[in-house]
Amino acid sequence: MKRSLLVQSNFDVKIETILSRLEGVRKQGCGFAARCPAHQDRSPSLSLREGDGGRILIYCHAGCTAEAVTSSIGMTVGDLFPDDPKLRRPIPIPGVTRSRLREAAEIERGILFIVNADRHANKPVNVNDEARATLASQRIAMARRFGC
């Protein structure tokens, strides 16, 4: 991943601190999963990922609020937002938000999956499908540069 193409964001700066206060941390898609500190959590129910503008999105699948989660690790909800405007990483494509980019990447992964499934089943893959799969790979690689 060409991280150097990106400006460092609030997410990059603060995520290590937050993760160091959580247990059961593992990588999950664009972000991380961990055991929720606000309830008796045996399986990792807390998701953390980067939102638009470099803010940190946290979500407990058991329903704990962001306030409950942050206060359990000695922080506040305000800590999830950039305090330095320079740390609001923009998506360098006008009108494209991180969530839209993530959705688009999901669709492209689906296309690639279908073409690869045909290949594995030894079904003939025509030129158009081949070209579309190549485009899908390129788009996925681009989305990955932005952390998706």
Ligand SMILES: [Zn+2]
């Ligand atoms: Zn929880």
